[in-house]
Amino acid sequence: MREIAVFGGSSHPALTAEICAHLAVPQRPVLLKRFANDCLEVQLQSNCRERDVFIIQSLVRPVQEHLIELLLMADAARGASAARINAVIPHYAYARSDKKDAPRISIGGRLVADLLVTAGVGRVLTLNLHSPQVHGFFSVPVDHLHALRELAGHFRQRDLSNAVVVSPDLGYAKSAAAFARRLGLPVAAGAKERVSDSEVHITAIIGDVAGHDVIILDDEISRGTTVFELLDRLREQGARSIAVACTHGLFADNALDKLAASDVTEIVCTNTAPLEAEHPKLTVLSVAPALAEAIRRIHDGESVSSLFDH
Numbered sequence: 001m002r003e004i005a006v007f008g009g010s011s012h013p014a015l016t017a018e019i020c021a022h023l024a025v026p027q028r029p030v031l032l033k034r035f036a037n038d039c040l041e042v043q044l045q046s047n048c049r050e051r052d053v054f055i056i057q058s059l060v061r062p063v064q065e066h067l068i069e070l071l072l073m074a075d076a077a078r079g080a081s082a083a084r085i086n087a088v089i090p091h092y093a094y095a096r097s098d099k100k101d102a103p104r105i106s107i108g109g110r111l112v113a114d115l116l117v118t119a120g121v122g123r124v125l126t127l128n129l130h131s132p133q134v135h136g137f138f139s140v141p142v143d144h145l146h147a148l149r150e151l152a153g154h155f156r157q158r159d160l161s162n163a164v165v166v167s168p169d170l171g172y173a174k175s176a177a178a179f180a181r182r183l184g185l186p187v188a189a190g191a192k193e194r195v196s197d198s199e200v201h202i203t204a205i206i207g208d209v210a211g212h213d214v215i216i217l218d219d220e221i222s223r224g225t226t227v228f229e230l231l232d233r234l235r236e237q238g239a240r241s242i243a244v245a246c247t248h249g250l251f252a253d254n255a256l257d258k259l260a261a262s263d264v265t266e267i268v269c270t271n272t273a274p275l276e277a278e279h280p281k282l283t284v285l286s287v288a289p290a291l292a293e294a295i296r297r298i299h300d301g302e303s304v305s306s307l308f309d310h
């Protein structure tokens with residue numbers, strides 16, 4: 001078996017360190033230089049020749065910087081004769097750009113997938129892509145994990161006797177239903193229309209939420225526009241209490257503080273993105289054990305899907 005070599009980009013050092021600790025392998029050093037003309041250069045400071053290389057980089061703010069860094073790291077590994085280059089991307093930011101829904105619009109999700117492959121990436125490990133079709137943008141194998149097990153484990157500690165899971169939109173209803181099944185709960189979904197990055201309309205909720213303890217489940221919270229709109233509808237419909245859960249807690253535009261200041265009972269996310277703020281209402285669950293186990297299985301040629309099936 002070829003030796004494993006794990007490198008981390010600069011986007012989320014804490015997660016990289018945690019994954020390496022679970023794998024019981026050292027994190028290999030990387031030198032990142034920025035020249036006076038603002039160009040970046042990466043040097044992998046450990047032998048890659050014939051190694052099974054894993055590069056961990058979450059595409060979080062500043063996304064473009066972290067993307068270029070990942071591409072340069074893959075290119076450096078290819079130039080150093082790596083046997084295989086695996087990109088571990090806990091949060092694949094461009095996944096929301098996945099369709100031509102306006103004239104002359106870019107589809108970043110597919111373009112970034114092509115760029116990664118061009119840079120030498122031969123396999124991708126990621127978590128909770130915004131929509132399933134993004135998986136198909138890659139011309140190399142993708143292991144697409146979710147965090148439903150971690151999130152369900154958290155909510156199993158709560159009194160769920162009167163609870164219902166609510167997806168903000170029909171697109172995420174399938175995942176919300178899978179999450180609800182894990183907890184033995186009913187599921188409901190919002191009829192959501194996104195007008196712009198900062199405006200969404202949820203016109204109806206399909207399913208019964210009146211008098212229930214609601215767990216909102218979404219793939220990500222960015223500005224919180226979606227969740228705030230859903231909170232309004234849920235209150236109007238008489239939800240008894242509301243907790244919020246997501247995989248990618250991006251919390252742009254002060255969303256965490258705003259959400260924590262509302263009447264939600266708790267906010268739960270995972271650590272696919274580094275969090276700048278903390279709050280007593282916030283619980284951050286680690287996906288490092290799941291990613292480390294997936295990396296181990298990929299390296300050993302074992303099934304990954306059998307571990308993380310819905």
Ligand code: R5P
Nearest residue numbers: 218220221222223224225226
């Ligand atoms: C969008 O369709 C996703 O499922 C999330 O609801 C969305 O990305 C959240 O973004 P924001 O918090 O800015 O509404």
